[in-house]
Amino acid sequence: MTDFFNEMFDSGAVRVPYARLRDWMEEMPAELRSLKQAEAEALFRRIGITFAVYGEGGDPDRLIPFDMFPRVFSHDEWRRLERGIKQRARALNAFLSDVYDRxxxxxxxxxxxxxxxLNEAYEKPVAGIRPPKGVYSHIVGIDLVRTGPDQFYVLEDNCRTPSGVSYMLENREIMMRMFPELFRANRIEPVEGYPELLRRTLASVAPEKCRGEPTVVILTPGHFNSAYYEHSFLADLMGVELVEGQDLFVEGEHVWMRTTRGPERVDVIYRRIDDPFLDPLCFRPDSMLGIPGLMDVYRSGGVTIASAPGAGVADDKAIYCFVPEMVRFYLGEEPILENVPTWQCARHDDLKYVLEHLPELVVKEVHGSGGYGMLVGPKATKEQIEAFRLKLLDQPSNYIAQPTLALSTVPTFVEEGVAPRHVDLRPYCLVGERIELVPGGLTRVALTEGSLVVNSSQGGGVKDTWVLAE
Amino acid sequence: MKLKVDHVTRYHYDHPVRGVVQSHRLIPSRFTGQRVQKWDVTVSGGIKGGGFRDGGGDWVQAWSVPGPVSEISVRVQGIVETKDLAGVLQRHREVIPPVAWLRPTAPTRVDAALADLGHSVSADDTLALAHALSGAVADAIAYRPGATHAHTTAAEALALGEGVCQDHAHALIACARVRDLPARYVSGYLFASEDDTPHEAAHAWAEIWVEGLGWVGFDPSNRCCPDERYIRLGAGADAREAAPIRGIARGNGLESLDVTVAVDAVQQ
Incomplete structure (x- = not known):
């Protein structure tokens, strides 16, 4: 069996960032722990944060388990991650500016x-259109896993509308309410500035035709959407309007919002609906969620859409393999964060290798997400592997494969006490006039012993993520 | 040739609608084959929106008409000087690379019959192949107005064996894709003298990418390449994308449409 890197205990010794958590952990009596766990759950229920992260489907009213044991990064560990994440966000945006231009x-x-x-996410209608400040992806969610003290890999990029940031904020809030003493004993970098930073980032990419202070809104598909809670939560904290398609209309060179005071001009739309539904005049004619004529206003500089339509072409799993190349090509730098070695089944040699090594590999659909349509070789039965082999042979270009990574573990409260469980990390990088990263992110944890799948639909939970101050 | 256009589109709604937005591709393309002398687009009760040049090189102009409104008329009037370039779209600036036009859309999707038609011809070079494909489409789909409707797909028109210029263009795009040639739909105007074969003054044809030459127009309906009788307005992957006027009304009024197009030669 592979050795997994334990982020707290390294060959029996406690690693420095976790030093102060040891006593906390050891001194907490079991009764208190279950009391606190129940308290945390009650708090989450009261806020109403029950949506499925990452649009994975499943029961939207199910509570995602919150684990009270925080995940901790030292100041130095984080600085390096931060540089790597910002570098990647810059390269992805440079790529988007490039492929919609020359x-x-x-x-x-x-x-x-x-x-x-020929990628489905490449949008011909926005070719030749330069969005304000040349930014396409304003919120870049980069999914990372760790395999050693200094070894991080990027699992995937999310350039469209990465969700889950409300968990980052709520997890912190709840930890601070329940364990104020921890926040006195440790110097933890704050994350609560995120909503204001997001608002400023969006205001900084106001369109050419905007005069004065830009009006920012969040566009949601509506309350039936699994991430609706997050949309309204962010709108509240940012102090901006939460709107649906029917609240907006196009007239002349602008987009307008219906208000009780009459129509109000809208300058920046943070949309949480997908490209095909944005504008029935330009994309899917049957869309009921969008705003007819929106794309013409956008393309003539009357409104900013974040993320920009067409941004998805940068986060496709087949394009993913080329992100390190983007870093070199556009920035003239070496990538700070590595990609997971990936076999593209569209390539003959790669397919051959993958078919021969299925029991060791993780095979994913190119356009899939949320841990569905995926084969985890070491955990799969013979029958599952054979069934997948047929799928691969049928449509090889639909799949990529990666080695099974030895994901790091973080101590986690389980029935028997505390035990290591595998984690990943999604930080949220903001790109506007400047590139900003709040110190933290969303840590997802696979609560089932030995499981490497952190998706909430498959038994995953969440943790508060700490970055220690210098 | 100097061509004069008068193109009126009237929309009528049986109940007044709350407002209408439109997206126009109604300005002749900029390339060596045509030069605009005078051009004017008016929309009754309309507010001019933003305009921009899109990735395919077309000028797109937005309009909105605030409601309540039950009647809108869009009028295009102008004079264009044209030249015969044997269909070649010379010095036309665009950002979208040819390979992007290989993507299928619903009306241009290839079925078995279209694949067979695409493979039914052979030629020594791409230009000859494109001509042969255009000829094959014209042979397979007879020109018959009224046989098809606005949403007929290339596959349906081929199965029927009849259609209009829109069906010809969709089928040619599909057949070109079968041979891995990027192709697209072009909308525009055609001046046709009385002794000509069937024609429509509001016309459509296809363009096929020929390496070395660039985009070349083919009109299966008239078995020729666009010449000085043609005015090119804009392109898209299919009829919907290339439509000179796209619009959506807010409200429940049922829309009816009346179009008149006159293209005449101006005496020099």
């Missing part, structure tokens, strides 16, 4: 043209 990276032969231009 496509230099394709002309230079660094990325195959069809992979980009």
């Amino acid at each position: 496509g230099e990276i394709v002309r230079a032969g660094r990325i195959p043209d069809r992979l980009v231009y």
